[in-house]
Amino acid sequence: MPPRRVITGRSQEPRKRFAEELRLLRTERGESLRRLGETLGWDWSLFGKMENGETVGGPEVVQALDQHYGTAGLLLALWELAVADPAQFREKYRHYMSLEAKAVSLWHYAVCWLPGLLQTEAYARTLMETGILKGDELTRQVEARLRRQELLTGANPLGFRTVLSETVLRTKLTNLAQWQEQLEHLLTMGDRRNVTIQVVPHSVGLYALSSTDVMFLRLADGRVVAWVETGISGSQINATADVDYLQHRYDRVRDLALSPADSRKFIMRTLEEAQCEPSI
Structure with missing residues (x-):
């Protein structure tokens, strides 16, 4: 089977891809992390850690982000893949x-x-x-x-x-x-x-x-x-x-x-x- 072609140039690793999408959605709106935190009611530092790949957060915050960005469950689907990604564990x-x-x-x-x-x-x-x-x-x-x-x-x-x-x-x-x-x-x-x-x-x-x-x-x-x-x-x-x-x-x-x-x-x-x- 030929190797999968990368069209978007974004990461194919679930955890990294999830972080990339979060950062892209926020920056496209021109929102700061602090403003995002104030809007959704979470500490803004959590969103920073999610965008840096330090954590993937929980389903509640991801569902709130889906609603905020109007992504209709896309982020939650990416989150599920990130949670199940073996790469997050020690080798x-x-x-x-x-x-x-x-x-x-x-x-x-x-x-x-x-x-x-x-x-x-x-x-x-x-x-x-x-x-x-x-x-x-x-x-x-x-x-x-x-x-x-x-x-x-x-x-x-x-x-x-x-x-x-x-x-x-x-x-x-x-x-x-x-x-x-x-x-x-x-x-x-x-x-x-x-x-x-x-x-x-x-x-x-x-x-x-x-x-x-x-x-x-x-x-x-x-x-x-x-x-x-x-x-x-x-x-x-x-x-x-x-x-x-x-x-x-x-x-x-x-x-x-x-x-x-x-x-x-x-x-x-x-x-x-x-x-x-x-x-x-």
């Missing part, structure tokens, strides 16, 4: 993100930290700060992680099950208020019909997958692939025999886990314990 995770965007259901086991799909902003930022990310890049990656959660909360949410080692709930944030917020967020997400959260208590003893953080992704063609994560990188498992082996071990772990109802009670007790801790 070593882009392949996984492209798989996740195509999945029709997900199920997961967590060794020691919560899956990104269930993290609050404070939890994600604290976790990423333990690595090499800093400044604007840290902020961009936190925002990208939070936008992924629309897979669970959007108009057509994916089915998602996660089985959490008790270690996940015992490894708290040092900021007590932020940790309470994270536990409350888990309870809120667990109330969604498409989300199932289970906990494997330490009392069950040794069990399979105790050192393997794994996500299973069912794709539209019916295939199931597994993604195994370490603290350094992740790897995709495609071979049917290997995926079946991991799935069998996952099923055994799920059988050992508390029921969703009892897992909710476990999380609530953890929250109550956190609320009783003295603030430092």
Whole structure:
């Protein structure tokens, strides 16, 4: 197939194209960022960050821009492409993100930290700060992680099950208020019909997958692939025999886990314990 011809000269990368269109629409009207902010009721600096590609904003502000410019949903369509663009993620995770965007259901086991799909902003930022990310890049990656959660909360949410080692709930944030917020967020997400959260208590003893953080992704063609994560990188498992082996071990772990109802009670007790801790 011959390469796609570029007619407009504008970027073919969704995130950059979205920023370019925002800047072009505003400058063609001769509006300043400050004037745009005053008109729409948002801080003008948000629009500057959107035009610079630092953030893509949320659907509410994009819908307001569509109405303001009379673009009939064009900006919202570009925003959806920008949100799903794997290029926004760090290079070593882009392949996984492209798989996740195509999945029709997900199920997961967590060794020691919560899956990104269930993290609050404070939890994600604290976790990423333990690595090499800093400044604007840290902020961009936190925002990208939070936008992924629309897979669970959007108009057509994916089915998602996660089985959490008790270690996940015992490894708290040092900021007590932020940790309470994270536990409350888990309870809120667990109330969604498409989300199932289970906990494997330490009392069950040794069990399979105790050192393997794994996500299973069912794709539209019916295939199931597994993604195994370490603290350094992740790897995709495609071979049917290997995926079946991991799935069998996952099923055994799920059988050992508390029921969703009892897992909710476990999380609530953890929250109550956190609320009783003295603030430092």
